[in-house]
Amino acid sequence: MTSSLQPQPVSTDMPNSACFGDCADCGRRHALPIGNARGLALDLLHDIESAGRLDFDVPEHEADPRYSLDNVIRPGHGNMFGILECESAEGETVVLRAFSSLRHGIRRIDGWVLPLLSASLYDETILPAQDEIKRLTTELNAQPVGSKEHQRLQDERRNVSRDLWEQMCAAYRFRNFRGGERSLADAVVPGTPITGGMGECCAPKLLNHAAIAGLRPLSMAEFYWGSGPQHGSRISGEFYESCEARCQPILGYMLCGLDES
C-alpha cells in the first residue's frame, strides 16, 4: 500500500491521463490527456536542468540567484513541475508552466503561472496556522493519552484546525470551464477532508490560470525533479498523477465543462 500523500506514477492501466477527478455535479470522472504535454514537459525538464535555475528565460547575467535550483530545492529533495497545453480563442497554442511550493516561500517567478492566493494572505494566514498545527501535534504526541495536558492540546489543535479550514474556505476560489467559480468547501467532492496545501499543486494553479485567461486546456503533464538521494519513492524526471489527497478532490469540479463540445 502507498500513502495517498505520495504522488503516484502515471498508471500503466490508464497511461494517457494523469490529471483527473470525480465531478459531483455530473456524477462522472473528468480527465485531461497527457498528449503533447509529455513532450513539452520533457523540454521544460531539459531547460531547467541545463540552466540550473527556474528563471531560464532571462540571460545568465540577469538571473536572480534566489531562483537557482540549489536555492529553491533543498539538497536531497525535489519538487513537482507541471505543463498545461492550451488553445486560445484565436486557435493559437499557449503553453503554461507551474511549480509546486518551493523552498524559502518562493511563490512567484516570471514566466510561471501565479498561485491562487496572494503572497501576503498565504504567508500571514495559511502558513502560520499550518506550522501551529504541526507544533501542537508534536507536543500532543509527547503527552500521555488521557492526561489533562493531552486533552488541552487536543482542544487547542481542533480550534486552530477549524480556523484554518474557515480561512482556506474563504480565501481559495476555484474556476472551471463552465464559467463557474466556487470556494474550496463547495469545489471539493462532498465529504472530502480539507487539508493544508489544497490549491498549491501545479494542476489547480494551471487550470485556474487557463480558466481566468479564457484558454482551453488540451493536455497536462506533471513531473518530479529532484537532486541528490531520492526523496521517498519519487524518481527524478518521472511523470506522476495529480495527487489523491489534495488535487483529485477538486479536479473534478475544475475540469468540468472541458470534455464536451
Ligand SMILES: [Zn+2]
Ligand atoms: Zn496535488
Ligand SMILES: [Zn+2]
Ligand atoms: Zn462535471
